[in-house]
Amino acid sequence: ILILLFIVFYIRNQRNIRKEQERFSQQLIANLEKERSRIARDLHDDIGQSLSAVKSRLNILGRNGEENLQSLEEEVGKVIEQTREISRNLYPSYLEKIGLIRSIARLMEMTQSGTGIECSFDVCNEIEEISPENKTHLYRIIQECVTNTTRHSGASALKISIEKSGEHCLFTYRDNGKGIGNQEEIRGIGFLSIRERVKMLKGELQLSDNQGKGFRLIIKFNLERISNS
Template identity: 35%
Template structure:
């Protein structure tokens, strides 16, 4: 039965019941109307409106539930789905909304995968160009400076050696940036070694202590999942070093039933209810891409607590 006919029949039932009470009951209306009759009619009208409102609220309750779901659902993780309840157009509306969420989730996963794949490809290209073009050019400059410094008089030689040291520092920085853009150690030595190298190469501000605890014998995650874990750890370390003002950061990588848990905690300022930026949103999108569980929040003792549980590949343990 359509929503129109349901509402029509509810109102008709109330009106018929009121008419039957007037016809069959002992109530009469005088001309002019006396106060007692007016009060009885007013009470009957109020009862009729109350009954009509109650019946409509019961009939439209599923529609109100789906309206609340539409306004409060998290589009990055639209679960659980609203329960299909009611009849007619209301049930059809809830089913259509759930189907729309299914399509949205599938399309978001596909588009996120394409975007992240393109991003990683661009990072590899930039890292390769930094290594091959800029790195080789600076290496040639270093060799030329060394040759010129060997034939230069003493005062000029010291200046050339100083320029040589500056150039060598720039070359080391470019190589470090290239490694962060394209973590070759992740492909060659695995996730634990890549995270260890990431922590070692991240220059902490004065007063920040970084502690790590990583299990060696971890189940196989697969290249895509390992890259997601690495990028999320990289984003957390960058945020802590730049913005948190923390004095302690703890990173752990442990085996969990059905997955591997990455946990990063610090004692800094915490999120503090700040709006979600591109970095945090990117972390959530990466986690959803591999079906991982990601929680971000303020640690009860102060600071930020990030927890990622990545599922293992092929159900290995």
């Protein structure tokens, strides 16, 4: 009987530990999103506006005959655009405005023009039914995958697909790069973030890595469980 009681206690204790870990992970992700939102607002409202004011003054000086100011004005303009881009990446408020599909299209267009990697995607319209919070989780997963491809994989092409199958959705991300080099990369912060967000989507994650022959990530989740309804 004592052994049985010990086993029951051990199982319950492990369940409580897992639940506590999940709560901690969820709170960590939520706090991260809040902090990203705050930094994005600060970049846009404070630094962005200050740089815009500097650019306006340079423009006025240039019209008054000051030399060598045009190139400086152009450089400030580039910094303004870079600041805006950082702000958009930290907190993609356009997700709420234009939806997930158009946001993915925008990310693909920017990635292709900025890196030369051929980007394609095929996304079912039903994905727009998921809640705003879960759209953010899915978009962050895509961002993390794209970042991994552009920085580490040496890929020349990547593809995203989201297809509906019954009550489930299947998200697939793949590239033709060198794949994941070692287990240390899988345990890194980027993949840890992906795993935690998949948990919040109540999904199942599958990583397929043929080293030297590309990388593939698959997430299966129930559309109705994470929808707005």
